[in-house]
Amino acid sequence: QQQVKQSPQSLIVQKGGIPIINCAYENTAFDYFPWYQQFPGKGPALLIAIRPDVSEKKEGRFTISFNKSAKQFSLHIMDSQPGDSATYFCAASRDYKLSFGAGTTVTVRA
Amino acid sequence: DGGITQSPKYLFRKEGQNVTLSCEQNLNHDAMYWYRQDPGQGLRLIYYSQIVNDFQKGDIAEGYSVSREKKESFPLTVTSAQKNPTAFYLCASSIRAGRYEQYFGPGTRLTVT
Numbered sequence: 001q002q003q004v005k006q007s008p009q010s011l012i013v014q015k016g017g018i019p020i021i022n023c024a025y026e027n028t029a030f031d032y033f034p035w036y037q038q039f040p041g042k043g044p045a046l047l048i049a050i051r052p053d054v055s056e057k058k059e060g061r062f063t064i065s066f067n068k069s070a071k072q073f074s075l076h077i078m079d080s081q082p083g084d085s086a087t088y089f090c091a092a093s094r095d096y097k098l099s100f101g102a103g104t105t106v107t108v109r110a
Numbered sequence: 111d112g113g114i115t116q117s118p119k120y121l122f123r124k125e126g127q128n129v130t131l132s133c134e135q136n137l138n139h140d141a142m143y144w145y146r147q148d149p150g151q152g153l154r155l156i157y158y159s160q161i162v163n164d165f166q167k168g169d170i171a172e173g174y175s176v177s178r179e180k181k182e183s184f185p186l187t188v189t190s191a192q193k194n195p196t197a198f199y200l201c202a203s204s205i206r207a208g209r210y211e212q213y214f215g216p217g218t219r220l221t222v223t
Contacts, residue, residue: 002152009150032210043114043200043214044153089152093210096141096160097168100152 003027004092006101013080014109021075021104023090028071030092035064035075036100038087047088048075080108113137114215116201121220123195131186131218133201141207142184146170147198147217156199159184160207188220195222 005024013019023033034049050057050064050073057064061078077084085108090101114135123129135142141160145153155168159178173192178184184203188195198219202212 006152034210041216043202043217045214046211049210091210093208096158096166096207097155098153098210098212100154102150102152 002102003099004090004101006090006104008104009102010105010107012107012109015081017080017108019077019080019084019106019108021088021090021106022072023074023101024070024072025092026071027092027094030094030099032093033064033066033073034091034093034098035062036089036091038089038103040086044089077106080106082108082110084108114201114203114213116199116215116218119216119218121218123220123222125222126190127222128187128189129195129220129222131188131199131201131220133184133186133215135182135184135201135203135213135215137203137205137213138181139203139205139213140181141204141209142178143202143204143212144168144174144176144184144186145200145202147200153200156186158207188222195220 035047036044037047038044048059063076066073087105091098117132143158144156157176159165175187200217201215204212
């Protein structure tokens with residue numbers, strides 16, 4: 001049973017578009033919500049993370065929006081580039097463990 | 111270069127054989143983790159270790175075993191008891207247990223036929 005539900009499974013955007021990936025959770029004991037980026041054949045790498053008492057965090061072209069009352073958070077990729085094409089995983093941290101969403105494969109067309 | 115090394119990148123085994131996947135880190139991290147990645151299921155935690163000579167079962171530990179005799183090494187054995195061993199296996203580490211920032215290795219793709 002997945003503790004973090006992620007959607008969509010995949011999406012395609014044109015260069016400059018804004019792909020949006022959504023995640024939802026139930027367990028209010030989670031204390032951090034990181035996003036990881038994975039390129040084919042590689043291990044994931046931390047992209048950005050947010051605490052549940054913050055509503056938005058930006059790092060470069062990546063923005064996390066967090067809605068604590070709805071228990072949802074999302075990743076926006078501003079001005080997306082072909083190099084952003086990858087699989088993105090949301091996650092939630094608690095008790096020494098990370099629970100990952102199923103992943104979203106983003107394709108940015110030139 | 112600091113990082114996590116996993117070897118080999120591809121591994122093939124016959125059904126019924128045990129196989130050990132290697133994971134080494136030179137980041138001086140206390141905590142290490144093993145994940146299994148299957149299409150459409152994200153990463154699932156197999157085992158984790160907070161410190162040398164200690165390890166805990168994750169969500170899908172059945173059919174797997176680990177050891178943590180050295181800080182830099184955390185090998186995973188996939189036993190013949192694991193019903194569906196074919197998968198992409200990822201090793202990770204963090205400065206200490208409980209940190210959301212984990213550093214991942216390049217992974218080992220295991221195929222069992």
